Amino acid sequence: xxxxxxxxxxxxxxxxxxxxxxxxxxxxxxxxxxxxxxxxxxxxxxxxxxxxxxxxxxxxxxxxxxxxxxxxxxxxxxxxxxxxxxxxxxxxxxxxxxxxxxxxxxxxxxxxxxxxxxxxxxxxxxxxxxxxxxxxxxxxxxxxxxxxxxxxxxxxxxxxxxxxxxxxxxxxxxxxxxxxxx
Numbered sequence: 001x002x003x004x005x006x007x008x009x010x011x012x013x014x015x016x017x018x019x020x021x022x023x024x025x026x027x028x029x030x031x032x033x034x035x036x037x038x039x040x041x042x043x044x045x046x047x048x049x050x051x052x053x054x055x056x057x058x059x060x061x062x063x064x065x066x067x068x069x070x071x072x073x074x075x076x077x078x079x080x081x082x083x084x085x086x087x088x089x090x091x092x093x094x095x096x097x098x099x100x101x102x103x104x105x106x107x108x109x110x111x112x113x114x115x116x117x118x119x120x121x122x123x124x125x126x127x128x129x130x131x132x133x134x135x136x137x138x139x140x141x142x143x144x145x146x147x148x149x150x151x152x153x154x155x156x157x158x159x160x161x162x163x164x165x166x167x168x169x170x171x172x173x174x175x176x177x178x179x180x181x182x
Contacts, residue, residue: 003062004120006112013064013078013109016056020065020074021049027076027097036134037095040159055079066096066109075100078113080126088124090117094137107140114144118172127169138166145178146170 006013025048027033034041042048055063060082065074076096083089092113096106117123128146130137146168155165 003058004116006064006116007069008108008112010068011105011108011112012067012069012072013112014067014072015058016052016063016065016074016077018049018053018056020077021045021052023074024048024052024065024077024095024097027095030098033095033098035160036131036137038156038158060084062090064109064113066100066105075105076109078109080113080117088122090121090123090126092117092126092128094140101136107143110140111144114170114175118175122172124172125169127167130166130168132164132166138168141168141170144170145174147174 003015005015022045025042025045028037028042028048028051031041039051042051055061055077062080062082064078066076066078067074076094078092078094081091081093083091092110094106094110100106114126117126126146127149128137128141130141132138132151147170148166149169150167152165152167154162156163
């Protein structure tokens with residue numbers, strides 16, 4: 001799997017490392033933020049380290065640490081999850097430490113990974129699985145042109161109970177059309 005370091009004007013997205021766990025622990029320990037995640041808040045840095053380690057394997061998960069061009073400290077991550085039976089499709093996910101919220105960093109990082117997926121990996125489709133109450137994530141996906149494709153009722157058993165799921169998708173030709181419009 002191709003694993004490039006990606007850059008934007010402000011950001012450097014590099015492969016996630018186990019030593020990013022300390023910097024990412026505040027996000028994974030944040031009860032409000034983890035409400036939208038598939039697992040509950042982490043109680044210890046060791047728990048976050050184990051989770052980060054699983055996401056560093058590079059086989060099914062392609063995870064970029066979000067850092068700035070000025071500081072290599074991980075602010076969050078963007079992940080592509082490879083489908084086992086659909087080589088040109090990826091699920092995208094992201095998380096960002098609370099102090100970076102509202103700065104446009106998530107929008108910028110997610111947009112760069114989408115661009116990489118379509119333009120450099122040749123993907124035909126990128127999708128996201130989102131809790132219906134995660135309005136900030138839904139807004140971010142819509143900014144990049146994702147369309148809601150499904151509402152899966154009682155899809156997930158999570159630490160906060162049984163939850164519905166919204167599936168948002170973006171096709172390569174939709175991305176190209178949006179880019180051509182500017």
